[in-house]
Amino acid sequence: MQAPPADQRIALVIGNSNYQTAPKLANPGNDAQSMAQMLNSAGFEVTQATDLTRGDMVRVLQDFSAKVAERGPGTVAMIYYAGHGVQVAGENYLLPVDARISSPSDLDGNSLRLVDVMGTLESIPSRMRIVVLDACRNNPFPEVNDAGRGLAIVDAPRGSIVGYSTAPGMEAQDGDGNHSPYTSAFLNIAREPNLPIEQLFKRVRLEVNNRTDGRQTPWESSSLTSDFYFFGDTAVAAGRAPDRTPIMQVASNLPSRSVRQAYDYVLSEGSPEYYEEFIRLYPHDPLCDHIRALLGNLQLAKAWHKAVLANSPFAYKTFHDAFSHSPYAKSALKLQDAPKAIPLMQFTHLAKQSPNFKPANIGNTPALGISKGNLGAQAHMPMTTKIFTLPAKGMNTNNPINGGINNGKVGKITGLPGKANSMPINAGKSGGNIGKVTLPGRVHNHPIRVTKPVMTSKPMMTTAPRHFSSHMGGGGFSQRLAGPARSSFGGSFGGFRRR
Structure with missing residues (x-):
């Protein structure tokens, strides 16, 4: 039998x-x-971008969503973001x-809502969406900190998994070395061949928690x-259901085991x-204090999320x-006196549209600060952004890679220009001086394609039954540790999360 074709893999990696x-x-x-280098070795075509302004973030997300649409419904699309993030009003x-x-109202025109990113991805047919957020280093703007630390709960849309570097109510650490604890663990563990993705996130959670002495506990919504699989028999993984078995086997007589x-x-x-x-x-036991804190934070975040979803006095x-x-x-x-004007799950479409498309006027488009020749409130400021693409080698639906085995093959690296100018970004122009990016392999310079973003308001995101963090079912674990779980943890928290 002919081996199934390798899946299309594209990724957007942002580090601010x-x-x-x-x-x-x-x-x-x-x-x-x-992260970009690791993903490229795993067969992804990677767009890596650092120090993005708001206009840059909109632009790269538009280009990325266009790539996802071009590759077709068999595509695996991944977004990785490292930088500051905040939670306000859920x-x-x-x-x-x-x-x-300087106030919560400034966020609409000076940042990107995570729901807009997730909703845009969900609106484009693809096999799988992976979103990894290492975005809770600390709160950079105390003036808008109305909800404590950590991001709010976020439900992964159907066919998606969203990983967060730390749990609600906790801050992620930037790290003392070259990488944050979360990204360091992810990079180390993801290279294991034939490791199911949900198993990967479980192992990352345990490693980060151990490395930080319990101060940081990642979680995910799936x-x-x-x-x-990032590496290994990738075509085989595409035909299998998600593996949600425990990563550790413990005797069923749990009290006889060590704490x-x-x-x-x-x-x-x-x-x-x-x-x-x-x-x-x-x-x-002293370890119980940490478990109590995790449970309390999750219960509180769940209750707050449900209130924000209902959005009623x-x-x-x-x-x-x-x-x-x-x-x-x-x-x-x-919010009891003045509920949200725009529901939590209603997103603004960031993808590029047909020139004949007429955006709906729901009142939130002007607040986004996007107009012709102005991609964001600070588009006039000098740019230091670097954006370049690492294309995958042979990753297309007509050319399987060794029968679906990627073997860590790396494609050529193509350089796109950075920007260093004080002029506003003009549609279709690179905007002046072209920055030079030196990378291994052959480098080609092409002007960055900039298209006027058309923001359209969409109805609510479609949600599906989620598997929260553990993806485990009911029943006490002391009765169920001898074998793999048979059912999913059905406690869909109904919404969003984490910062």
Whole structure:
């Protein structure tokens, strides 16, 4: 039998470090570079971009979404973002380097809503979408911190998995070395051949938690319908259901095992039900304090997310009455008097449209600060952005790679120009001086294609049953540890998350 063709793989990797008005970050540039190299060796065509302004972020997301659409419904599309991110009123925002934020109202024109990114990806047919966010280093704008630390809950749209570098209520660390703890663990573990993607995220969670002595615990939301390997028999993975078995096997007689074994098992699975079982079995162990904190943060984030999804005075009042001492209580009172004008799950389409397309006028387009010749509020500022593409070798639907085995083959590296000018970005022009990017392999310079973004308001994102973090089912873990889980954790938290 002829082997199935290798899937199309494309990735957008963004690392924002050199913020103009916010604290600079040491590692997102390094993180993005290493992630781009790893993904390229895994067969992805990678667009790597660093220190993007808001206009740059819109532009690269438009170009990326166009590539996803061109490759067809069999494409695996991945976005990696490292940099600052904030949560306000239950919504997550990714911050460009030119963000100037003095109040929550400034976010609309100076950042990107995560739901806009997710909704745009969901609107384009593809086999799988992978979003990895190492975006909770710290809060760069205390003036807008109305909801404590961490990003809000985010539900992965159908066929997607969204990974977050830390749990709600916790901050991610930038790291003392060349990479953040989260990206370092991801880079190390993802190279293992034939490692199912949900198993990868479980192992990353455990490694990061151990490396940071419990100060950082990644999590993820998944609604995948098929499996995925970064390396190995990639075509085989495409035909399999997601592997949600435990990464650790522990004897069913859990109380006879060490507390640390039980802790590692529960942590890697990430299920609130398992957290509760651990607390029941080991209420006085010091490790239980961390599990209690994780469980409490997740329960609070879930309740807040449900209130924001409902977006009614009654929902906000109910939340405030139940969690009056939480970091979200102040926002709940404000929203009780004036609920959100735009529902949480309604997204603005970032993809390029036909010239004849007429955008709907829902009132949020002007707030985005995008107009002809002006891609964002700070488009007039000097640009230092670097954008270049690492094309995959032979990754197309007509040319299988060794019968679906990628073997880490790397394509040639094509350089796109950076920008260094003080002129506004004009549609169809590279904008002046072309920056020089030196990379291994043959380098070609091509002007960056810039098209006027057409923002269209779309209805609510389509959501599907999700598997929260552990993807594990009901029942106490002490009764279920002898074998793999048979059912998914059905506690769909209904929404978004993390910063």
